[in-house]
Amino acid sequence: MALILGIESSCDETAAAVVSTDRQILSHALAGQEEAHRPFGGVVPEIAARAHVEALEPLVAQALADAGVTLDQIDAVAATAGPGLIGGVMVGLVTAKALALAADKPLIAVNHLEGHALSPRLADPDLQFPYLLLLVSGGHCQLLLVEGVGNYRRLATTIDDAAGEAFDKTAKLLGLGFPGGPRVEQAAKLGDPKAVKLPRPLVGTAEPHFSFAGLKSAVLRARDANTHSAEDIAASFQQAVVDCLVDRTRRALARVSEEAVQPTALVVAGGVAANQAVRGALEALAAAHDLPFFAPPLWLCTDNGAMIAWAGAERFEAGLTDPLDFAARPRWPLDPNAEKARGAGVKA
Secondary structure (H helix, E strand, C coil): CCCEEEEEECCEEEEEEEEEECCCCEEEEEEEHHHHHHHHCCCCCHHHHHHHHHHHHHHHHHHHHHHHHHHHHCCEEEEEEEECCCCHHHHHHHHHHHHHHHHCCCEEEEEEHHHHHHHHHHHHCCCCCCCEEEEEECCEECCCCEEECEEEEEEEECCCHHHHHHHHHHHHHHHCCCCCCHHHHHHHHEEEEEEECCCCCCCCCCCEEEECHHHHHHHHHHHHHHHCCCCHHHHHHHHHHHHHHHHHHHHHHHHHHHCCCCCCEEEEEEEHHHHHHHHHHHHHHHHHHHCCECCCCCCCEEEEECHHHHHHHHHCCCCCCCCCCCCCCCCCCCCCCCCCCCCCCCCC
């Protein structure tokens, strides 16, 4: 059994955790930045980076203390090396390099998306490769065939905005506050999902890609029309996102079936995976295809140190470590060989 210290700082959560290769979460410490960003209605990169600098050292100390271990007892130090807000990524990665150098331990540079992609395996040892993953967060919306550690085949991506970004912008448009995703979900519970006619971009098309920019524009028009409550708009928006995610995932399942690939399960991960309407609809889709459904616990869906430590643990066991000069990356696709999707605003 090896112990991995994981550090996450890619956006507005500063986190550190100690996880073992046999799936024990010995500690996880997290500092949020909601109050700092709330006046701006979104994450301000410079504010986020400064907050990471202030929070990270005591968080690492707390994670080690809570785990009852010293740095010398850690087998490797893992940190998010991208993608993300580059200032924050650099804070976490430089800290990890310093710790690894000081303790003479291996460094593991983790792709933040891989942290999300592998997090369901931390929560449930029954999840085996290959599985079909819907990775849906504030910055990314992708369908991936997860074939093994470091082995990902991208089937679809967003051609403009991610679903999580659409949630955040909708919350801002409706004056629901920050963070947007949970606020929209809360408001949607009080609204009618059929009240406002909103588009379902790309639904029914052969390619399984996503698009949410037009949906955001439709929300703006619905708000400006002033004929529906914020709750009804939120509920209608959330239902439109759910319909898009389910339709695109269904298309991806059809594609892998055409290729005679049999995934072991349908999996959802990322911040938007915490949304109960999304989880419920995907679970029903999995059942309709006779597939097991896996989703991490809610706290593992949002950015956290445990998922980075676990991705580091999986890579450590596979013999994958990195040099101390590994550079932070603002963009870092899981599948660099994926076909370019149409659309000028494609997010890899």
